Amino acid sequence: MKVVGLPAVTAKLVSSIATAQIGTTLSISVLAVVLFPAVQANAAEISSVGSGSTLAALQPRDLDDDGVVDAFYDAAFDITWLREVGTQSFRNWAAATAWAEQDRFGISGWRLPSTVQPDATCSWTYNQGFGPESYGWGCRGSELGHLWSDVLGNTPEYVPSPSGGLIFNAGYGLRNAADFQGLVVGNYWTSTPWVQRPDSHWRFNTGNGFQDVTSGVVPQFAMAVRQGDVASVVPEPSTWILISLGFASLLVRRQLALRGPRVSNMTGSDLDR
Ligand SMILES: [Ca+2]
Numbered sequence: 637m638k639v640v641g642l643p644a645v646t647a648k649l650v651s652s653i654a655t656a657q658i659g660t661t662l663s664i665s666v667l668a669v670v671l672f673p674a675v676q677a678n679a680a681e682i683s684s685v686g687s688g689s690t691l692a693a694l695q696p697r698d699l700d701d702d703g704v705v706d707a708f709y710d711a712a713f714d715i716t717w718l719r720e721v722g723t724q725s726f727r728n729w730a731a732a733t734a735w736a737e738q739d740r741f742g743i744s745g746w747r748l749p750s751t752v753q754p755d756a757t758c759s760w761t762y763n764q765g766f767g768p769e770s771y772g773w774g775c776r777g778s779e780l781g782h783l784w785s786d787v788l789g790n791t792p793e794y795v796p797s798p799s800g801g802l803i804f805n806a807g808y809g810l811r812n813a814a815d816f817q818g819l820v821v822g823n824y825w826t827s828t829p830w831v832q833r834p835d836s837h838w839r840f841n842t843g844n845g846f847q848d849v850t851s852g853v854v855p856q857f858a859m860a861v862r863q864g865d866v867a868s869v870v871p872e873p874s875t876w877i878l879i880s881l882g883f884a885s886l887l888v889r890r891q892l893a894l895r896g897p898r899v900s901n902m903t904g905s906d907l908d909r
Pocket residue numbers: 698699700701702703704705706
C-alpha cells in the first residue's frame with residue numbers, strides 16, 4: 637500500500653493496516669480492535685454535542701401524523717434517514733442489518749446506508765488486485781459520508797494541506813448531529829461488503845470522519861435509511877378513507893355475487909334464484 641504525504645499519526649495508522657493485510661490472515665479489521673475502545677470512551681463525552689436544528693438539506697417527515705418528526709429526507713441523495721439512530725446500541729453487522737431492515741410506520745424498504753467504491757473524495761485509494769478501493773478521511777461519496785460532511789457540515793480529523801498531503805484539523809468531530817436521536821461518536825455500519833473479504837463491511841466513524849472496513853462480528857452503531865422520499869409512500873388520511881371505502885364496496889359486491897342474481901315473480905317481489 638503506497639501512502640504519500642501522511643502526518644506521523646496517520647502514517648502509523650495506515651502502517652498498521654498495511655501490516656495487517658500483509659499478514660494475509662488478518663485484515664483492516666485489526667484496526668477496529670485498536671480504535672474501538674477509544675471511540676467508545678468518547679461516545680458519552682460528545683453525545684450531547686451538536687444537537688443543532690434540522691438543516692435545510694434535511695426535510696422533516698412526520699410519518700404517523702402525530703406532530704413529531706420521524707425521518708429526514710435528503711433530496712441531494714434522494715434518501716430518507718430514520719431519525720432514530722440505533723438506540724445507541726452496538727450490533728454486529730448481521731444484527732445491525734436486521735435492525736435497519738425492520739418495517740417502520742407500516743413502511744418497508746429501510747436498510748443500512750451504502751458505501752460507493754471507489755470514492756475519489758477519500759484521502760486515499762489503493763488497488764490490491766480487486767480494483768480501486770477508497771478509504772480514509774474526507775469520503776463524501778457514501779451516504780454516511782455525505783450526511784456527516786455535506787449535510788451536517790462536520791469536518792474530518794485530517795484535511796488536505798495547501799502544500800500537499802494532509803494536515804491536522806483542530807475543528808474536527810461530530811459538531812452537528814442535527815435533530816437525529818442518538819447520533820453519537822462511533823463507528824457506523826454500511827451495507828457494502830469489502831470486496832477482499834465479503835464477511836467484512838465498510839464503516840464510517842462519526843468522531844473523526846474516517847472510512848474503513850471491519851469484520852462483521854465487531855459491534856458497531858447503525859443508522860437506517862430508505863431510498864427516495866418516504867413521504868411519497870405514506871398515504872394521506874383522505875387516501876386511507878378512499879381505500880377503506882373501496883374495500884367496503886368490494887365486500888358488499890362480493891356478498892351480492894355469492895347470493896347470485898335475483899329474479900322477479902309474478903307479484904313483482906324479488907326471489908332468489
Ligand atoms: Ca411522528
